[in-house]
Amino acid sequence: MKFVTRTGSVTINMPTRAALLEAVRARMAAREGFALATLNLDHLVKLNHDPAFQTAYAAQDFVVADGNPIVWLSRLARRPVELVPGADLVLPLARLAAETGTPVALLGTTEAALEAAGEGLMAHAPGLAVVAKIAPPMGFDPSSEGAVAVFDALAQSGAGLCFLALGAPKQEVLAARGRSLCPGVGFVSIGAGLDFIAGSQTRAPAWVRRLALEWVWRMVLAPGRLVPRYAKCIAILPGHVLRALRPRRDG
Template sequence: MYFEVGEYRLAITMPRRAGLMAEVAERLARGEGFALATVNLDHLVKLRQSAAFRRAYDAQDLVVADGNPLVWLSKLAGDPVELIPGADMVVPLAELAAAQGVPVALVGSTEAALQGAAEALCARVPGLQVAARIAPPMGFEPAGPGGAAVLREVAASGARLAFLALGAPKQEVLAARGREIAPGVGFASIGAGLDFLAGAQQRAPKIVRSLALEWLWRMLSNPRRLVARYALCAAILPGHALTALRHRRGPSLRPGSSGSR
């Protein structure tokens, strides 16, 4: 399954959770790094606006669908993918790391949130080694010298799996640079996943998520920041639905970029 953003084409390279977990396990066992992105509608909006974000997505090895609208569109296109939210992958990925003796790094918003997330993860995943907790300063630019410094700190810590909880596009840009600066590290961009674990942000209850209404929960919790964002997301849905229907009837493949290596 892929999504067209103008002339850009973003592929969902890991359509199933089982396949993702198997691929990550193999890469950790081989000592091979990766960049994992969890695409949603907001990312598709940002991809239209930013060439730098498109370049960052081109460097992602593994791309999953993090958002019910993308899952619905994939079904409409006749090429269904599973919903794999980044926040839901933190504990399973940490379990893989612990099983293989792979240390992890937490990169996120504040030292307090990272401390809380580390404690929560270690309580839920026996044997997990948290080698580094890194909270970049305000104004942090992943494409600048600060980004390189963070990546060098991750590599120096001995971590082989890094959870990036910086929000888009910062986490994807940092992961893309990590493939060059720290090629033996797996970088998983997981949005607010660490804040949820730490209790710094409250996630929607399971019943709300099961009804595919987490977006509404989030919007009502922070309307000033999210109403405009979700309006832009809603605006691009009709175009993507028409493209999905065209794919179902038989897509004519066009030259374009893909979010896979």
Template structure:
């Protein structure tokens, strides 16, 4: 079953992989997503949000566990301009919805519904700073858990079982996961399966941005869709291989998108 089939409100879906099972983006805008999430909080119904970018597409091809975790998510957003452009090329219009930009709006929903939140990932110092920053932006927010897993954390190991149980016992009903792909998506799927009433968002560096331990690209750079260049310049040794792999798959993805559009228009 595709991700789109699991949602109970109208949305567009786009297929952006050209090998094996397609991955669906089923969030058309941040506004539509937030409306659905608030309804789920009211109904005490959980959710899991993945944010698709080109690096994820590369990993989806080579990591079966990552692909299985993605299929279990209730929501998938377009986190990256190339994904938005590919979907438009395929005839599907969706808005850019980065995971890092969901932290404050979703925390605001949680505070309005008096739902405690939890942080999972990064390190103790960054989590404490992120909590202070988020509470400053969202008055009334309750943070029930701050869990910083150790280096080498295995999202499917016994340590993960213990930390998931700790998270559930804390009473947190919305959890921000900041582990990076594929760990955060695999863990999100496990939390969703074990405790369906909990909502989980995979946000990458979102908490570090709040804490100030990482700096996001200037707004102008973001608007020019050049944030990836900013990141590459900040850490070329770690990121050049990742971005090369992303650039390499673009022609095939574009061809796949055009074929999909052609089939839809026939």
């Protein structure tokens, strides 16, 4: 499923969670790196105005649908994809890493959250080796020369999988750089996924997520930050709906 933006386009090339996990397992077994992004409406808003973000997305090996609107649009276009939120991938990927003997690094959020997340992951994925916990300073720029030190630390740790909890577009830009500077590492952009594991942020209950209302839950908790963001997301929906319906109309 392809989504067109003002700076280019993005294609979801992993339509299901099962397909993604199979592809990641193969990369881990071969000790090959990758970059995984989770597309949502907020990303599409940012992609409209950020060519650097578009370039970073073009460097991702795997893209999944993180957000019900993306799934609904794919169904309108008759190219259905499965909902695969980044936060829901943390534990399955940690278990895959444990099974394949792939050491894991945690990057982003705060030192306290990383410590708690590391303990939580090892409890849920017996045998998992968390070999690095890196909390970049405030104002960290993934495209700067200062980010090279982060990649040096990853290389020295021996990590084969790195969870990135920096938020968009920082995490995707860092993952794109990592594909060339640390080609043996799999970079997974998961937003608040580590904070949920650590308990430093509270995720919407399962019943709220089943009703596709997680965005309402988050907006109530942080209205000042998220009301403007979601307003921009809603504003781009009509154009994407029309583009999704076009193949049906033409075909």
